[in-house]
Amino acid sequence: MTTDDTDYYLIDADLSAGVRALRDRVRGFVDTEVLPVIDDYWDRADFPFALIPGLAELGVAGYSAKGPGCPELSPLETGIVIRELARGDGSVTTFMGVQSGLAMGTIALLGDDEQKQRWLPSMAALERIGAFALTEPEHGSDAVRLETTARRDGGDWVLDGAKRWIGNASFADVVVVWARDTADGRVGAFVVEKDPEHGHPEGYSAELITGKIGKRAVWQPDVTLDGVRVPAANRLPGARSFHDASRVLATTRGGAAWESLGHAMAAFETALAYTARREQFGRPIAGYQLVQRTLAGMLAEVVTMQLWCVRMAELQERGEWTGPMASLAKMHHARRARQVCLDARDLLGGNGLLIEHQVARHLTDMEVVHTYEGTDHVQSLIVGRDLTGLSAFS
Template identity: 45%
Template sequence: MGTETVIESGVQERLYGACDYYDAESLLSEDERRVLARLRVFLDAEARPLLAQYWERGEFPEQLARPLIDLDLMEPAELTGPGATPARGIYQGFRVFELARTDASLATWYTAQAGLFRTAIRVGASAEQQSRWMPKVIDFSLKGVFSLTEPEHGSDIAGGLSTTARFEADPDGGTWVLDGAKRWIGGAATADVLAVFARDVNDGQVKAFLVDRQAAGVRLEKIHGKTALRMMQNAHITLDGVRVPESMRLHNVNSFKDVAAMLKAMRSDVAWIATGIQAGAFEAALSYVGERKQFGRPLASFQLVQEKLARMLGNITASLSLVVRLTEQQAKGFYRDQDSALAKMQTSLLMRETVALARELAGGNGITLETDVARFHADAEAVYSYEGTHEINALIVGRALTGESAFTR
């Protein structure tokens, strides 16, 4: 039964089969699974044939952007109509998982809006600002990106953030002047606004601003020469005397603690991405060893091959268990830095082993884009580092365990 049949007849088959060994998918409602099946049809038919070509060229397939937006995945009609159950955290997690099992850049591109930027508005904007902006965020009529990392500050951004904001009073409520630079900002070139975090020179606290991408003093440069997430367009952003009205400041961001509240909510998305990458690599490797023959028989029939497949499945199953439980806790309003940090740390660590095993199973062909394995193997390295490196997330967990901070002062 193909996915199209699954949609037409009601979702009867499991979507995730072999890679979801303990059937975490069963936590989804039929409507949620139907939306995810619709996404899979699009990804398999429209996206997958383009991925190797655009990955090698280092370009994002822009022709996929509008159709992907039009799938209405953020708050789909099936989950928001009369009598429907609203889109739940478990659906949102599997939405990221489905994108990532196809391609990490697609997942990163979509979560830049649905995860990072939406969280910036949900957590950082005032009630009045949210009522004005959130509907536009959901339908992508206001596209934005999360601009925190700087050229010289990543892991030490909490204390090291050096982009500055200076307030100037005026009859219209005041204007802020921003100076500095941001780096590794994915999707900036096609965004309408940049959610820029800067340090107020008056009180030394971090504030956040929605900056028009085309404002005077904003300069974007594409980062070239990447060996991971090649389709995702990352930018180096320079801010030179950029003027932003007070009305475009996110009024609920008044210190880095408010930024940290966003990060602990967003890390769960990255853990889902790391888990989805493992699923994609596993499925590609499983398909390969079933078709490839050596010594007169399928690779899948060899003991060492089966041992590697079993280890990969164990990693995926453990990762799914982590992200599902984390998502369930967050759905109850239970957010802790150490919980999202642990999930991001561990799923990324397991992801590294899983994609390496997938590459081993495909042998020499595992370094070509033809098998899909090479793409997952390379892209995993970027996911391993962003939204907090392994070490930073480990120290967040360690601080919670011991009550002692081991961060460099």
């Protein structure tokens, strides 16, 4: 069975020629440039800087942003890009998600025209790398209670605090920092820029978090802000409360659903091919009833996720996509993709423990997806509040 044959409900078969061409372009890059090298980077927990020029040539950076230099892809095109990157590797997907959805997406949504022109074109070309600093050491799911502060001092803002799990932040040129104004308590977004000659500004430091079991090839450091000065022109005027951060996250949670689909598709396709060639007791294990039952169950989950994602793109295109919808999609897809990857690892037996067979990498990367952009439990509470009108959390 080929990759196209696994399009069981002919979803990709109904894509327009332009979307299929985009899919094939990203898939070709993943197959020829990412997969041959990513296991080594992942094993060493090293970031694949060598892949950035090829990613830039794809012309998809800033896929969910609207503004100068951005590709301005449709929601469906954006999802297909994320899915195809995830079919290759979660670390590369996260790098591009931080760049395109979080950093560029925030500037495009909440910045003014001058700020968009100043940052977005070079970020779309991957000439400047972005980061998004919201999560804190003591505030993950309850990021609304963030403690990082910003105080006005003449023509600057001064930032103090700590952030955690901030992808790309150790080498990013543009870091969107969310902080609370000491004067009025309102939450805002401030862009910390790295000087080409002198590096990050005084008081900014980043220390890599080590020992991760998943997404090992993307760097997610702890960030310390100790009196970091930011020009007043670097405050994003559209960021006036935590609600504005939530608007950005509602978009990226949809991306997490597409990413989960990509991991699940890769795990299923790997397991299907492996069971067809792996022989036990004198014949391929794909011929055994328990294996076929497992494969059929995995495929059912993959098809379900595919259908959800296409519907999600339709609702986004129509402007009817909501935050609780995003939470439901993220919750469902993270759960189901995690199980598909686990089933694939089981079908591969002992070989499923080796990253050379890819499934272990997708499985542990899904452990990360299951947590970021809001944990499974938090997403369920957001949906529960929407259903009942009663909040189970503050």
